[in-house]
Amino acid sequence: MDAVAVAQLVRAMAMATQPEALSQAFLDDIVPIWRWQGACCYRRNLAGDCLLPLASVPSSVALPVLDTSELDNPVVYCLSSARPCQVDDINRLVSVGESFDALRAHWPSTQALLALPLKNTRQEMTGVLVFFGVSGALLALQAAPLWQALLDTHERLFARLSDLVSTEQSIRYERTVHRKREADRGDHRAERLLASEFVGESAVTRHIREEMLRLADSTLSILITGETGTGKDHAAWLIHQASARGGPFVPVNCAAIPNELIEAELFGSTRGAFTGATQARSGLVAEAHGGTLFLDEIGDMPLALQGTLLRVLNEKKYRPVGATKERESDFRLICATHQPLSRRIREGQFREDLYYRIRQQSLHLTPLRERAEDIPAIATHVLLQHNRARHAHVAGFSDAALAWLRNQTLPGNVRELRNLVLAAAERTGQGKPIHVETMQALTTPADMRTTRDGAPLQDLLSMHNLTEAMDTFERLMIGDRLRQLNGSRSQAAQSLGIPKRTLAYKCRKWNLDRETDSL
Numbered sequence: 001m002d003a004v005a006v007a008q009l010v011r012a013m014a015m016a017t018q019p020e021a022l023s024q025a026f027l028d029d030i031v032p033i034w035r036w037q038g039a040c041c042y043r044r045n046l047a048g049d050c051l052l053p054l055a056s057v058p059s060s061v062a063l064p065v066l067d068t069s070e071l072d073n074p075v076v077y078c079l080s081s082a083r084p085c086q087v088d089d090i091n092r093l094v095s096v097g098e099s100f101d102a103l104r105a106h107w108p109s110t111q112a113l114l115a116l117p118l119k120n121t122r123q124e125m126t127g128v129l130v131f132f133g134v135s136g137a138l139l140a141l142q143a144a145p146l147w148q149a150l151l152d153t154h155e156r157l158f159a160r161l162s163d164l165v166s167t168e169q170s171i172r173y174e175r176t177v178h179r180k181r182e183a184d185r186g187d188h189r190a191e192r193l194l195a196s197e198f199v200g201e202s203a204v205t206r207h208i209r210e211e212m213l214r215l216a217d218s219t220l221s222i223l224i225t226g227e228t229g230t231g232k233d234h235a236a237w238l239i240h241q242a243s244a245r246g247g248p249f250v251p252v253n254c255a256a257i258p259n260e261l262i263e264a265e266l267f268g269s270t271r272g273a274f275t276g277a278t279q280a281r282s283g284l285v286a287e288a289h290g291g292t293l294f295l296d297e298i299g300d301m302p303l304a305l306q307g308t309l310l311r312v313l314n315e316k317k318y319r320p321v322g323a324t325k326e327r328e329s330d331f332r333l334i335c336a337t338h339q340p341l342s343r344r345i346r347e348g349q350f351r352e353d354l355y356y357r358i359r360q361q362s363l364h365l366t367p368l369r370e371r372a373e374d375i376p377a378i379a380t381h382v383l384l385q386h387n388r389a390r391h392a393h394v395a396g397f398s399d400a401a402l403a404w405l406r407n408q409t410l411p412g413n414v415r416e417l418r419n420l421v422l423a424a425a426e427r428t429g430q431g432k433p434i435h436v437e438t439m440q441a442l443t444t445p446a447d448m449r450t451t452r453d454g455a456p457l458q459d460l461l462s463m464h465n466l467t468e469a470m471d472t473f474e475r476l477m478i479g480d481r482l483r484q485l486n487g488s489r490s491q492a493a494q495s496l497g498i499p500k501r502t503l504a505y506k507c508r509k510w511n512l513d514r515e516t517d518s519l
């Protein structure tokens with residue numbers, strides 16, 4: 001770009017009286033110079049809940065309004081972090097959000113994207129410039145002095161014009177956009193929520209999302225089953241969020257509350273009902289009124305309480321410990337268990353009548369090893385969450401890293417995958433992708449795990465009873481990990497990808513207390 005062309009561009013920008021015209025002039029001139037496939041400019045609306053399109057190259061493109069609740073959308077990330085965001089392979093971004101999908105559909109063959117923040121004089125974010133087809137562009141641009149000068153000029157003029165644009169005009173425009181968004185929202189809010197929060201593109205996961213949507217509309221009780229870490233808590237919360245129930249979501253982990261306290265925790269207690277009850281407490285069932293009560297690890301609920309719960313479910317009334325009068329609570333019940341309740345029923349540990357009452361509808365979450373196609377999408381989703389939370393810029397995964405991840409059995413399922421990605425992201429430099437070696441260094445020694453191709457643990461294979469073999473494996477693995485970590489339950493729970501409460505429960509179950517310190 002020669003001096004005359006620069007002068008002409010600066011003049012065109014200076015003459016602009018609207019932010020739209022300014023950005024159009026800027027993009028029209030610079031896109032061909034850097035041989036990009038396209039570009040666009042967005043301005044933040046007054047309410048801050050969406051980004052409105054202002055200009056684009058090609059200019060004929062009808063750009064979507066971007067929803068700022070799409071937190072994984074790189075343009076929204078740039079706006080919320082006030083930092084440049086470069087994505088070298090946007091095809092790896094899946095389930096990022098509908099408005100982002102609509103945006104990238106205009107440049108279907110583009111691979112890379114660079115989003116740059118636009119700020120006003122008070123350093124508040126006013127908009128975002130987005131360039132397509134610019135792999136590695138950020139570093140190249142930062143090294144080009146001319147670019148920085150032009151960008152500064154655009155940003156300064158943009159800030160001034162944005163402040164000058166009449167508020168009335170903005171409000172009118174935003175009202176139209178808002179009305180359209182609200183109409184869309186009513187129709188698709190729940191679908192969008194599930195697509196962006198329950199990630200995975202396998203046929204199984206798509207079916208699970210459809211089921212969740214169907215379950216959200218019903219008021220019948222739901223039993224969610226699946227191995228540890230498959231997302232049972234997460235699914236319960238999403239079903240509640242996707243439903244029309246405006247009340248709270250109240251989770252209770254039946255395995256984590258001591259037997260003697262669980263009744264009072266659930267139903268509340270009167271003052272003096274038992275030693276230590278110095279004041280009346282309302283309990284979680286009362287708290288869930290109008291919302292959803294989520295009983296996690298329902299298989300561990302003491303038998304005596306199961307009878308009480310059954311009565312509450314049938315009569316919709318409960319009695320706080322020590323109270324004489326019954327109370328009412330209108331809650332929707334969701335339960336979850338990682339252990340087969342049919343076995344607990346056979347062992348006499350779970351009431352069959354309660355089983356049928358809590359299982360009016362069911363949802364089974366498949367282990368991750370049976371839907372390995374989901375692994376890249378979930379890993380990418382977790383990495384975006386990391387980048388957002390830590391204001392980091394880890395640039396995705398190498399192909400070898402993704403291929404390696406897909407080949408892992410991941411007995412801790414999504415939780416294990418999540419912890420692995422977060423730990424690997426912490427050890428990866430800014431702007432670099434996560435490499436396979438980083439993840440391999442973080443995983444368990446080879447003799448304690450098996451990959452799809454690797455050798456399984458021979459001793460366990462020779463056992464005849466699957467349930468016993470699985471229990472033995474879990475016990476061996478937890479005991480071994482606790483010994484390696486000098487008995488630290490916190491570190492063991494973290495490295496195994498399970499909650500501390502779940503580890504505490506398993507330690508009690510297998511009498512592993514000798515190996516541990518206290519929680």
Ligand SMILES: Nc1ncnc2c1ncn2[C@@H]1O[C@H](COP(=O)(O)OP(=O)(O)OP(=O)(O)O)[C@@H](O)[C@H]1O
Binds near residue numbers: 198231235381499
């Ligand atoms: N499909 C998914 N998309 C995104 N995140 C997921 C998905 N499934 C699970 N997760 C995440 O994985 C982690 C583990 O999920 P969750 O705690 O719901 O598992 P769980 O089955 O309830 O485990 P446990 O039986 O040990 O309680 C959570 O951080 C959750 O948000």
